[in-house]
Amino acid sequence: MKYLFVFVLSILIFTLSFAQNGSSNLSTTDTVFVSESGKKIKAIMGRMQVKENRKNPNSELISISFIQLKSSTPTSENPLVYLEGGPGSSSTWQATYPEYLESWVELLEYSDVILLDQRGTGQGARRVTHIVSEDVPSKIFVDEKLRQDYFNNVEENALNAFKERGVDLKGYTTLQNAADIEALRIALSYQKISLMGFSYGTHLAQTYMKYYGENVEKAILIGTEGLNHTKKTPLSMDMQFKKIALMAAQKKEVSEKVPNLLELHKIVIEKLNSNPVEMKIISPLTRKPMKIELNGYALNMILRFDIGDASDIPIFPKLLYDASQDNYDILKWFVQKRIGMFYGINGMSMMTDKASGATAYRNEKIKHELEESMFANIFKETESKNDKELNIDLGDEFRSPFASDIPVLFLSGTLDFNTPPYQAEEVRWGFPNSEHIIIKNAGHEQIRRHPKANAAMVSFLKDEKIEDVDLSYPMLEFVPLDDKSKTNIYHPAIAQE
Known part of the structure; x- marks a missing residue:
């Protein structure tokens, strides 16, 4: 259920006149994009029929x-093909936003970069996206049966x-x-490509x-997700929350009033379960106020989405x-941010996860x-009445680990719950020619x-030698619990002086 409902707020559409090239199923046109620093980047925009x-x-x-963003180096290497996350997220939009395009400039000194939209993303999202026509029920969080029926x-x-x-949904698999x-490699006549996922x-990519x-x-x-990592484990979220609690306990702006964040979480969950709170948010469908009730399930769901x-x-x-x-007020801000996920289904996201x-x-x-997770209520999967029809499981052969001598660079973050560093190490066990940078x-x-991540990748x-590369961010600072405290920590959920 956690991955079934994706509300598509907007779909980026390119309207182009394409010139046919050598392949009958490939159409391209030349263009130029401009990065945030004003750098003009030649590019090829293309579509492939499959x-x-x-x-x-x-x-x-x-x-x-x-x-395909063209390299600034005339004798560039094989192209680097970028694969975005999700599943269900597009890649090509990054070329159209100068600030995002800027992040590719350093890599373009090495080779061409191909921003590839996976099937069912970008322009293809409309075909496999269903948007509901009515607002979600106000008790969708507090009534489990109502939620499942919905x-x-x-x-x-x-x-x-x-x-x-x-639509043939069975075509939407990894x-x-x-x-x-x-x-695409064959259509563009490359003997080899490099991958960045x-x-x-x-x-x-794996x-x-x-x-x-x-x-x-x-x-x-x-942020590595192995072939058997699609379903997240409950205790990994418990561990992430415990880490945050330990970090918060070291900070005076938190510990003076909350010495134990785990205990506070338990208190708030019990409070919301005993007395759900009703609030008004703006409907992503009608843009008008709507009522929504929140309980402990809703709070844990919000934490699940953003705890990484x-x-x-x-x-x-x-x-x-x-x-x-x-x-x-802060909980309301997060609910407003995430409520759109209950307003539709992205078939690509749904089927790809189910298949893996x-x-x-x-x-x-x-x-x-x-049985022991404090977040069990949001990880518990309930059987859908459509599961039999949607069953396109790729099988354990697909999920089995494999070994390869391909040189691989893994990058992970110590505060990444979604794809924690130990997942990368599990995958890396099969790649003898690999390095792992943990930020x-x-x-x-x-x-x-990270400001130095691109340089490490290049x-x-x-x-070049990267064994000694050490990347890190400063220790996290927490928003003070006292509203009157002066702080330079910005978060859009709170008003800044």
């Missing part, structure tokens, strides 16, 4: 979009909508995504290396403290961990953003 389901000879064709209904309506469009990368993109490894020169995996983001962690002690004092699945051993591990105090979103691509 079958929606390669296992179905009568499958419809779908478009895969990409943008999810089942939305899912069933989405499946009917996809059928009417002729194996099909990997085959798209191979099709973030989050789910690392899952996809899949390509497992099945098409002879065509990979090097790989960079940022170092930009949100600093406000969690204040969120809990304010809630214990009957002030729910988990081994019986990992499912059993999750089941046992639920201290980096959350999931902060790994790639050094790796150039076969």
